[in-house]
Amino acid sequence: MLKSFLVFFRFYFFWILFFAIDRLVFLIFFSEQLSQVSLVEKAATFWYALRLDSAMVAYISAIPLVFYIIFLFIKRSFFPVLAGKIFVVCLLIIFVLISGFNWNLYREWGTKINYRAVDMATNSPAEAMASSASQPILFSALIVILLFATGFVLSNLLISYKVYDRDKPLGYKIGGSFFAIVLLVLVARGGWQLTPANQSMAYFSTQPILNHAAVNTEWNLLQDIISNKFSTKNPYKYYSPEEAISIVAELFPEPGRSTVPILTSTRPNIVLIVVESFTSALIENLGGEKGVAPNMNALSKEGVLFTDLYAVAGRTDKGLIGTLSAFPSQAIRSIMKQNDKQEQLPSIAQEMGANGYSTSFYYGGESEFFNMKSYILSHGYSKLVDQHSFEKKDMNSKWGTFDHMVFRKNAMDLDKSKEPFFSTILTLTNHEPFEVPGTPRFKGEDLDNQFRSTFFYTDSCIGAYIKEAKKKDWYKNTLFVVIADHSHRLPGSTTEYEAKRYQIPLLFFGDVVKPEFRGKRIDKTGSQTDLAATLLSQLGIDHSRYKWSKDLLNPATKGFAFFNWDNGFGFATREQVISFDNVGKKIILRRDSTNTQSDVELTRYGKAYMQRVYQEYLDY
Numbered sequence: 115m116l117k118s119f120l121v122f123f124r125f126y127f128f129w130i131l132f133f134a135i136d137r138l139v140f141l142i143f144f145s146e147q148l149s150q151v152s153l154v155e156k157a158a159t160f161w162y163a164l165r166l167d168s169a170m171v172a173y174i175s176a177i178p179l180v181f182y183i184i185f186l187f188i189k190r191s192f193f194p195v196l197a198g199k200i201f202v203v204c205l206l207i208i209f210v211l212i213s214g215f216n217w218n219l220y221r222e223w224g225t226k227i228n229y230r231a232v233d234m235a236t237n238s239p240a241e242a243m244a245s246s247a248s249q250p251i252l253f254s255a256l257i258v259i260l261l262f263a264t265g266f267v268l269s270n271l272l273i274s275y276k277v278y279d280r281d282k283p284l285g286y287k288i289g290g291s292f293f294a295i296v297l298l299v300l301v302a303r304g305g306w307q308l309t310p311a312n313q314s315m316a317y318f319s320t321q322p323i324l325n326h327a328a329v330n331t332e333w334n335l336l337q338d339i340i341s342n343k344f345s346t347k348n349p350y351k352y353y354s355p356e357e358a359i360s361i362v363a364e365l366f367p368e369p370g371r372s373t374v375p376i377l378t379s380t381r382p383n384i385v386l387i388v389v390e391s392f393t394s395a396l397i398e399n400l401g402g403e404k405g406v407a408p409n410m411n412a413l414s415k416e417g418v419l420f421t422d423l424y425a426v427a428g429r430t431d432k433g434l435i436g437t438l439s440a441f442p443s444q445a446i447r448s449i450m451k452q453n454d455k456q457e458q459l460p461s462i463a464q465e466m467g468a469n470g471y472s473t474s475f476y477y478g479g480e481s482e483f484f485n486m487k488s489y490i491l492s493h494g495y496s497k498l499v500d501q502h503s504f505e506k507k508d509m510n511s512k513w514g515t516f517d518h519m520v521f522r523k524n525a526m527d528l529d530k531s532k533e534p535f536f537s538t539i540l541t542l543t544n545h546e547p548f549e550v551p552g553t554p555r556f557k558g559e560d561l562d563n564q565f566r567s568t569f570f571y572t573d574s575c576i577g578a579y580i581k582e583a584k585k586k587d588w589y590k591n592t593l594f595v596v597i598a599d600h601s602h603r604l605p606g607s608t609t610e611y612e613a614k615r616y617q618i619p620l621l622f623f624g625d626v627v628k629p630e631f632r633g634k635r636i637d638k639t640g641s642q643t644d645l646a647a648t649l650l651s652q653l654g655i656d657h658s659r660y661k662w663s664k665d666l667l668n669p670a671t672k673g674f675a676f677f678n679w680d681n682g683f684g685f686a687t688r689e690q691v692i693s694f695d696n697v698g699k700k701i702i703l704r705r706d707s708t709n710t711q712s713d714v715e716l717t718r719y720g721k722a723y724m725q726r727v728y729q730e731y732l733d734y
Contacts, residue, residue, distance in 0.1 A: 117278035118182070118290065122175065128272040129171045132206075132265050133330060134160055136213050139257060140327050143217050147323055147607060155319060159328040162318045165304050166330040169311040172302035173336070174205060179298060183291045185277040195275040202273060206265045209332055214258040216331050218251075222546070223428065224603065224610025225680045226326055226334050229342040230448065234484065313337075313681070317698045322611055322682075325698065342446065349446070350696065350728050352721040358729075361722035366661070369670035373651040375628075376418055376667060380654050382626040383592040384466070385528075385583075386538045388437060389572060390430065390545050392598030394423075394617040395605060396569050403605070406566050409577030410596070410619065416632050417594075417623030420666060422639045424616045424675035424686055425600040431484040433599035434540070436642035438462050438493065440663035444731045445678045445696075445724070451485050455734035456492070460659040462646055463494030466536035469655055472496065474531065476524045477540045478504070478515030495538070499523065516551050517543040517572050521579040525586070533588060540599070541575070544568040562605040580623075589625065596621040597645060610679040611693040611703055613686060620645065638673040639688050640666045662727070676723045685720035692716045696724075 141148060141156055148156060178198065215235075216227040223231070282290075304311030316328035341349070353361065394400040397407045399414045400421055426436035427443035431450040435441050439459040441449065449456050463473045474497035481487040481500035490498055501514040503523070508515050524539055531537070543550065545568070554567035576596065583589050598618035602608075608615040620640075640648075647663035650656070657663060664671040675686040682702070684693045690712045693703040701713060 118186070118294075121182070121274045121276065121278065122179070122294070124272050124274055125175065125178065126168075126171050128269055129174060130164070130167055131268060131272070132209070133163070133167045133170070135264060136209070136261065136331065137163060137327055139213070139261060140217065140220075140331075144220070144323060144327075147609075148321075151321060151324065155321070155324060158318060159324055162316050163328040163330060165315045166311060166313075166328075166333050168301050169304050170330045170333040170336075172298050173333075175298055176302075177201070179294060182277060183294070186287055186291065198273075198275040199269075202269050203266065206262055206269070210258050210262045210265065212332060212335060213261060214254050217257075218254055220326070222603065224615075226329065226331055228335060228338040228446070228680060230446070230680075232335070232339065233451070237484075313697045314699075317695075320702060322609065322695060322702055325695075338446070346732065348725065348728050348732060350721070350724045352725050355729070358722045358725045361718060362726045365672055365674060365719060365723070366664060367670075367672070369665070369668050371668065371670050373648075373665050373668045375652065376622065376631040376634075377593065377626050377652050378628055379591060379626050380652075381470075381534050382624070383528075383534045383588055384471075384536045384649075385524075385592060385594050386437075386462075386536070387576065387579075387594065387596045388434065388538065388540045389576070389596065389598050390541045390543070391565075391600065391602040392544065392569075392572070392596075392618060393601040393604075393614075394619055395601070395608075395614060396566065397619055400617070400619055403566075406570050407573040409573045409580075410621070412577070413580065413596070413623050414619075414621055414633075417621050417627055418631055418634050418636060420620035420636045420638075420640060422637055422673075422675075422686075422688065423597075423618055423620045423644075424613070424639075424641050424677050424684075425598060425618045426616075426642050426677055428600050428610060428615065428679060430540075430599045431486065433642060434486065434489070435459065437597060437599070437645055438538075440643040440646035440660040442641075442643055442662055442676060442723070442727045443678050444728055445683070446680050447728075447731060448484070449731055449734070450489050453485070453488055453492070455731065456485075456489050458734045459493070460646075461493035462649065463536060463538070465494075465650060465655050465657075467494045467496065469653070471534050471536040472532040474499065474524075474527070474535070474537045475540070476520050476538065477501075477542065478517065478520040479513045479542045499527070510551065511543065511549045512547060513542045513545060517541045517575040518551070518578065521575050522582075525579060525582050528588060529586060531588075533591070535588075541572055543575075544572045565602070565604040591626060592624050593626045594621075594623045595645070595649065596623065597642065611682055611684070611695070613677075613684055613691040613693065613703075613705055616675075616677040616684065618642070636666060637688065638666050638671075639675050639686055640664070640673065641675040641677070674719070676720065676727075678724060683720050683724050685716045685723070687712070687716070690716060692720070694720055 219227050219231050313329050317325040319325055395402045397410050398404045399411050425433055431448050432443040438461045441459055467473050473495045475490050475495040476499045479501055504515045508519050548564035548568045550567050550571045555570040556563035556566040597620045601616050601618050643662045644664050644666050646660040647657045647665045651665045677684045681697050682695045691705040692701050695702045
């Protein structure tokens, strides 16, 4: 059976080599992020990748092995060479396409291609294309073609498609076949240890990008699809259910006192402006760059600015749920996509409607994106305005209607709305591919300046909207709330585990803010999820349904924030922020790198928080 063994060894070696080349391309793609990493550490990714690479090769080998064994026992073969070559070429096409998407996705999301990305591409292809439009598509396509050509040439050189050992005794062939199947299963599970193959097997560094490079892309995607489609277990189980509940309860003690009222009215009109990718890094009053958001700076000097706020995650679907339903992000899942679960969530709009408010939601794009329309219409909004409410001539961006058109329509419609009203505007222009009507504010083709230009444009839209609103009869009794759906990796190249990727503004503005509170800064650490309790407390509306929300204007509440990404979480207080890698099971970043005193406490809170959030999601 030696010749048969050599056939499979050559097949195995080819795919290990192909995955290594793919990994090399990944490292080259992100060489800027790896500029401070030694060559030895980069080279180590290839060694630590072997177990998951081998597991993926085992999955790939399953079908060829079955047919090889069949052909081993019969005299005639049914075109095994042609079938084998077609099989390899098809896999090459699939894998190089996955790699191409993975490079661009990783640049934007900071995670490898996963179920969520595939789901988005399948169900919202137009939005997926718009999201990737700022990426170097032509360059990526060229690399994909070169990668395929390299794989094709190597496959012809290394892989043998012949069936050997047909003339061996029956017992010999049966024994050899049984051994091959057992070996394949063993390699597929990553060895004979108790725990089957998982991402931890490839983790070796304190640099997450090196760990991500070591994880086999195709194995990771396959595993993530299986976990998301079929798994009903909580992957974040650190404590007993009772202990996790007890730890989380420590974060939400009974305040023992009431909120500080900052409004002149308990029933003002409310306009909630949720701004796409409105990162604190470009807002001067929050320590960001100067000159990019002048209107936000001016408005914050007349309102109440919350200076230490974090988004729940890095995508709009999660940010909307965090803002409107005060439900934290579920990391690898998105509750917005599942109607049976998301419909059980409370929402601020529902509370407003129950208290006599007319409600509306404005968005210039396709509201069906990521099941958003279903969420909006099932959570208390009686009126939905999306791209279908605008004329075709106004569909000038890849996402739909530019922000100034949406703000203009909202201001006009509110003239006819029954008061008090609760109206939500979700902007979209400050999003890839960073298009603006007219001349960009910041010159240059680099992504940072394109992002600054759309940021400046959306900020100018907010300023123009407020200027127009001041002419309206309803302005005097209106509270404007400005918050981001999430932050952004730009400017620069912030990784998904850095705290600044989640820092966003929250501003209460308007004549209904008491004069003595105008210009006040609230430094308590908080989250998007805290808007519900903070706002509803000001209106005297019960917020007990929002158990993940705390009132940031109540001095007795604890200041903290929780955020997460696909396989990790961050926990922030005023004194420290940690980022915890759930795969490597360790802290990978601290805001204050010299201070480790709070590591145990913050990790304990973060683990319990993640466990309870995900379990509650499963229980819905």
